[in-house]
Amino acid sequence: MDIDSLRKDINSIDEQVLRLLAQRRDVARQVIEYKRGHDLPLRDERREEDLLHQIIEKGRALGLDAHLVTRVFHEIIDDSVRAQQFVLQEGVNQDTRSPRVVAYQGIDGAYSHLAARKFMGSAAGSVSYAGYPTFAEVVEAVEEGIADFGLLPVENTTAGNINEVYDLLSRTQLHAVGEEIFRVNHCLLALEDTPLSSLRRILSHPQALAQCTRFLSQLVNCQQEFFTDTAMAVQKVRADGDPTQAAIASEEAGRIHGLRVIQRGLADQPENFTRFVVVARAPIRVDPRVPSKTSTILATSHEPGALNQALDVFYRNQINLTKLDARPKPGSPFEYLFYIDLEGSLEEKRVEAAIKGLQEKTTFLKILGSYPMESRSRTRPSTRSLARRTAGVESSDDPDGADVPEPSAPANGPGSGPDEAPAVTPIVEHFAEIADSADDERLVSRRSRPERTSVRVRDVKIGGPEFITIAGPCSVESEDQIRRCARHVRETGGHILRGGCFRPRISATSFRGLGFDGLELLARAGREYDLPIVTEVLSPDDVGPVADRADMLQVGARNMQNYPLLSRVGKVNRPVLLKRSPMASVEELLDAAECILAEGNHQVILCERGIRTIETATRNTLDLGAIPLLRERTHLPIIVDPSHAAGRRELVIPLALAARAVGPDGMMVEIHPRPEVALSDGPQALRFDDFSSLLERIYP
Ligand code: PEP
Numbered sequence: 196m197d198i199d200s201l202r203k204d205i206n207s208i209d210e211q212v213l214r215l216l217a218q219r220r221d222v223a224r225q226v227i228e229y230k231r232g233h234d235l236p237l238r239d240e241r242r243e244e245d246l247l248h249q250i251i252e253k254g255r256a257l258g259l260d261a262h263l264v265t266r267v268f269h270e271i272i273d274d275s276v277r278a279q280q281f282v283l284q285e286g287v288n289q290d291t292r293s294p295r296v297v298a299y300q301g302i303d304g305a306y307s308h309l310a311a312r313k314f315m316g317s318a319a320g321s322v323s324y325a326g327y328p329t330f331a332e333v334v335e336a337v338e339e340g341i342a343d344f345g346l347l348p349v350e351n352t353t354a355g356n357i358n359e360v361y362d363l364l365s366r367t368q369l370h371a372v373g374e375e376i377f378r379v380n381h382c383l384l385a386l387e388d389t390p391l392s393s394l395r396r397i398l399s400h401p402q403a404l405a406q407c408t409r410f411l412s413q414l415v416n417c418q419q420e421f422f423t424d425t426a427m428a429v430q431k432v433r434a435d436g437d438p439t440q441a442a443i444a445s446e447e448a449g450r451i452h453g454l455r456v457i458q459r460g461l462a463d464q465p466e467n468f469t470r471f472v473v474v475a476r477a478p479i480r481v482d483p484r485v486p487s488k489t490s491t492i493l494a495t496s497h498e499p500g501a502l503n504q505a506l507d508v509f510y511r512n513q514i515n516l517t518k519l520d521a522r523p524k525p526g527s528p529f530e531y532l533f534y535i536d537l538e539g540s541l542e543e544k545r546v547e548a549a550i551k552g553l554q555e556k557t558t559f560l561k562i563l564g565s566y567p568m569e570s571r572s573r574t575r576p577s578t579r580s581l582a583r584r585t586a587g588v589e590s591s592d593d594p595d596g597a598d599v600p601e602p603s604a605p606a607n608g609p610g611s612g613p614d615e616a617p618a619v620t621p622i623v624e625h626f627a628e629i630a631d632s633a634d635d636e637r638l639v640s641r642r643s644r645p646e647r648t649s650v651r652v653r654d655v656k657i658g659g660p661e662f663i664t665i666a667g668p669c670s671v672e673s674e675d676q677i678r679r680c681a682r683h684v685r686e687t688g689g690h691i692l693r694g695g696c697f698r699p700r701i702s703a704t705s706f707r708g709l710g711f712d713g714l715e716l717l718a719r720a721g722r723e724y725d726l727p728i729v730t731e732v733l734s735p736d737d738v739g740p741v742a743d744r745a746d747m748l749q750v751g752a753r754n755m756q757n758y759p760l761l762s763r764v765g766k767v768n769r770p771v772l773l774k775r776s777p778m779a780s781v782e783e784l785l786d787a788a789e790c791i792l793a794e795g796n797h798q799v800i801l802c803e804r805g806i807r808t809i810e811t812a813t814r815n816t817l818d819l820g821a822i823p824l825l826r827e828r829t830h831l832p833i834i835v836d837p838s839h840a841a842g843r844r845e846l847v848i849p850l851a852l853a854a855r856a857v858g859p860d861g862m863m864v865e866i867h868p869r870p871e872v873a874l875s876d877g878p879q880a881l882r883f884d885d886f887s888s889l890l891e892r893i894y895p
């Protein structure tokens with residue numbers, strides 16, 4: 196076997212993949228023709244979920260990760276939905292003009308150009324693209340009929356609104372007919388593989404440079420030069436032929452204009468999206484099966500309650516808003532126009548009613564138009580199904596050497612293999628309605644908020660109907676270790692990845708953690724496996740920088756009464772996992788939570804992790820009674836940590852199962868690919884297969 200013939204094989208496999216994708220899209224188009232004829236809905240979530248589960252199982256049998264299969268199929272399903280929406284939309288709009296011309300700002304390879312191509316991806320007939328130097332010229336080209344569509348960026352998830360476009364939209368007679376959400380991936384592009392230290396000039400759009408400050412701060416003696424779009428910067432580097440110059444732009448711009456990628460993923464915030472609005476001279480109709488949005492611009496009188504009355508119209512018609520923004524009214528200082536996007540189309544009765552109501556409550560009302568919404572709702576495989584189908588999922592490494600005793604004792608006694616694993620059902624429903632007896636005026640009390648609070652950690656809701664699992668190593672030790680843990684958490688259906696980076700110095704010799712380097716590894720692993728991350732923050736000064744990287748901040752048991760720390764985490768907009776001190780009463784835990792809430796951060800999750808008692812045979816004593824007690828006292832979600840309570844892995848599974856029954860909102864457990872060599876808390880870390888079997892029982 197030589198490398199050339201292997202490469203030939205790869206190429207031919209890739210071609211087959213492409214052919215199959217095209218074939219699948221054709222079939223999807225036929226399916227929608229059928230659905231249209233039989234008045235069936237566009238999407239069937241149940242079917243999508245079943246399909247995903249079957250495919251995950253088949254993938255595992257072939258040695259493929261559930262995570263990989265899920266990602267690939269999300270893209271494929273998205274493409275099918277897009278193709279089907281196009282068919283439905285062409286049905287109601289009968290727009291058969293061809294070729295169609297799409298105007299955008301910039302040159303070939305600019306992000307707007309790539310977004311325009313993505314938007315037109317499923318359109319039949321030929322499409323041509325025309326770049327213009329400014330947004331105003333894009334609008335003009337469409338107004339004058341030189342172009343059929345114009346693509347305008349309205350907002351970026353890192354940089355915010357693009358004000359110039361907002362102002363153009365308020366003046367133009369064009370209609371909004373579509374939107375495109377485009378993932379921006381900034382790359383460093385140069386003539387050759389120049390080392391970073393040799394670069395002297397970085398060229399790009401000012402916004403792109405502003406989004407990469409962390410990367411740029413590593414470059415010394417490097418000047419920045421601004422261009423009106425990123426692709427022009429690429430073109431300039433090429434034309435100058437100077438290897439000490441580099442551009443920040445998309446990989447595609449590099450391909451089009453002949454530069455090579457030196458580094459990818461430069462943006463400070465890896466989740467970086469730009470939303471574009473597509474405009475045309477005539478409004479479009481939206482097939483009722485297609486999820487849609489309507490964009491409006493309005494002004495209200497300058498009186499108390501005027502905006503409130505306008506917004507109330509949406510509530511009364513049960514309409515969800517996706518955007519609400521204020522912009523200064525051009526020419527009227529300190530007066531504002533409100534840009535409001537809502538779910539639904541003008542062809543729906545409730546939207547029609549809302550617009551009618553708005554007419555009475557506004558001084559200015561402009562309907563930009565209704566258009567298909569770019570839906571980001573994707574079917575997720577449930578924890579239950581992943582946890583039950585762990586065949587083919589990685590185990591922890593075998594301990595080295597025969598003298599290391601197998602640390603994993605059967606958790607439920609002999610004979611309790613996964614097949615006959617007893618399931619736990621929480622029994623808390625029986626006492627969830629205990630009345631709030633205390634006359635408690637605190638923000639944490641159920642008196643101040645009778646409904647239970649749920650806290651969202653990215654897409655994961657803690658305190659909702661689903662029992663949440665947080666898992667990962669005690670400490671982040673290496674890239675390999677945290678990636679393996681992340682992969683295992685993902686494959687078994689866990690929700691959040693944990694890992695300590697700043698470790699409390701329990702003794703002079705204990706591992707102190709990898710600090711911000713560890714946090715970077717944790718963040719990367721979380722991103723790779725699409726898991727939110729939680730890590731402990733030790734000092735008030737670290738709160739800001741850690742909150743920039745982590746999705747949830749943990750306040751450790753030893754810091755439960757560290758008031759400067761509590762006050763600092765109370766001032767950031769990040770969920771806080773507050774661990775109970777082994778020396779604190781439930782009341783003291785609630786007092787500590789109160790300190791965070793009082794600073795303005797209401798996203799607090801309490802964690803019972805064992806307290807100090809006369810018992811010394813276990814690391815701590817898990818205070819199970821505290822969990823229903825806390826449910827009675829507070830609206831805040833509660834997590835149980837059996838790992839730190841037990842201190843020994845043999846006890847973790849039975850404690851977790853017992854705790855599940857008394858009704859916490861989730862659990863946090865420590866796992867490790869090789870507990871024998873863990874740098875901290877090895878004896879209590881579950882091996883991967885123990886963790887898999889725990890989840891099978893927790894999610895019966
Ligand atoms: C931890 O969860 O990493 C930890 C140190 O736990 P605790 O603060 O509960 O001891």
Ligand code: MN
Pocket residue numbers: 669670839865875876
């Ligand atoms: Mn630990």
